[in-house]
Amino acid sequence: MTLIDDYETGLAPLEFAVSRSLTAATPARREEILANPGFGTFFTDHMVDICWSVGGGWHRPRVQPYGPIALDPAAAVLHYGQEVFEGIKAYRHADGSVHTFRPDQNGRRLQRSARRLALPELPVPYFIQSLRELVAIDGAWVPSGEDQSLYLRPFMFAKEAFLGVRPANKVNYYVIASPAGVYFKGGVTPVSIWLSEDYARAGRGGTGAAKTGGNYAASLLPQSEAYEQGCDQVVFLDQDRNVEELGGMNIVFVYKDGTLVTPQSPSILEGVTRDSLLQLAEDRGHRVEGRQVTIDQWRADVASGDIVEVFACGTAAVVTPIGALKGRDFLDEQPAGTLALELRQELTDIQYGRIEDRHNWLLRLDA
Known part of the structure; x- marks a missing residue:
């Protein structure tokens, strides 16, 4: 289990269940993608999923195969747009290790966004742990080419099936990841x-x-x-x-x-x-x-x-x-x-x- 680098909260790490993909990309296919990943086009083999409810708080954390999310047609996010997200990168260093950059700041910004959209605030240690749990499974997807990285997209939305206008009582938090090259096709040009x-x-x-x-x-x-x-x-x-x-x-x-x-x-x-x-x-x-x-x-x-x-x-x-x-x-x-x-x-x-x-x-x- 991964430890969280924020001991002031007193939160114990979440216990993630892991279900590995049976259709994961082969090493050859992955390397083919990483040779020219573009931006936001390809995705890794797994994703993080954590549930939240009014009665249960944050629960059922898991890493599972990347794939479609089942939604009730009445899910609140589809009608009232109760949703927030983040963007953060993982970088491959020369020694092969994988690092991210100021994740505490992204975690706090996600909390501020959630507060404004009347969504639950994910504790920053859980935010950081969710990144680590995904990289632990899909770390081979972190590219090593010049200006390349693994773009991590945490997001949270109202999943409760309810058409009344109020904050949802059921919410899900996910993290998906996409290998990334330069954002603009022309590179770093004006x-x-x-x-x-x-x-x-x-x-x-x-x-x-x-x-x-x-x-x-x-x-x-x-x-x-x-x-x-x-x-x-x-x-x-x-x-x-x-x-x-x-x-x-x-x-x-x-x-x-x-x-x-x-x-x-x-x-x-x-x-x-x-x-x-x-x-x-x-x-x-x-x-x-x-x-x-x-x-x-x-x-x-x-x-x-x-x-x-x-x-x-x-x-x-x-x-x-x-x-x-x-x-x-x-x-x-x-x-x-x-x-x-x-x-x-x-x-x-x-x-x-x-x-x-x-x-x-x-x-x-x-x-």
């Missing part, structure tokens, strides 16, 4: 951003700070609009025309005095990757600010030369420079800099064990 002025990602008092599927569903139509405009991603504004975030990434502005500014709002999802990059920037002597930035200020500061670099960041893509901002009647080229890629290199070097982890962000999963 992307173009479409300014969405007709659609909002979230509103004041809404679910913007939660990692829940509805926020992403709301971004799909404007994202399609971005594609129609020849852009890679979409950026959203709040009702006061303050910049919020991209469809699935945070945004950071680099000013000529070395200050890094990231939009701050109660409706922005707190990014683990963003916060880590900003810490690394502070380590280098940069000042970091979280504050509101209007779209007009962004454009004016680029035009004046005050902003010297703009980049997006998130778990999937890590860091992506922004090369252009396009609106209905303008196209602003964004200044090119080097800091974003330098920070990306430093962060990934930590994640893959190539340099010292001075902040103790890594946690080994296969030990």
Whole structure:
């Protein structure tokens, strides 16, 4: 049984039942997939499943073969969208060991998301243990190629069959995993951003700070609009025309005095990757600010030369420079800099064990 690295809670580890897949991929097929995994296309042989109920709490933890989930047509998630998820990666180090990055932060963010969606809060030690239990079975799926990782997707949803509008009394938590290469097909190259002025990602008092599927569903139509405009991603504004975030990434502005500014709002999802990059920037002597930035200020500061670099960041893509901002009647080229890629290199070097982890962000999963 795997121990949990959080002794303050006093929680005993869960006792996982393990049922191995009878149709697991052969080693040859797995290696074929890992040679070119793409992103989110292929999945490992197993998944984690933990039940929750009002009367029983968290119970029946198990690792079972990856496959379809049986749902009653009246399951609350299908009607009211009571669902949250996370995204975190496992990295193969040169010595063959498998590590993940700041899982306590992802576990706490899952708790905050669950609280906002009226779902039960999975204890962080159980969150970490669920990752370890899956890697213990599917560790061979962690790739070793450059910029490759095993993308872990924990998620939780209301499974109770009930059409009344109230928090569900039965919930399930799952973890699935997908070997991943680079997020954008072109690799780490500057992307173009479409300014969405007709659609909002979230509103004041809404679910913007939660990692829940509805926020992403709301971004799909404007994202399609971005594609129609020849852009890679979409950026959203709040009702006061303050910049919020991209469809699935945070945004950071680099000013000529070395200050890094990231939009701050109660409706922005707190990014683990963003916060880590900003810490690394502070380590280098940069000042970091979280504050509101209007779209007009962004454009004016680029035009004046005050902003010297703009980049997006998130778990999937890590860091992506922004090369252009396009609106209905303008196209602003964004200044090119080097800091974003330098920070990306430093962060990934930590994640893959190539340099010292001075902040103790890594946690080994296969030990």
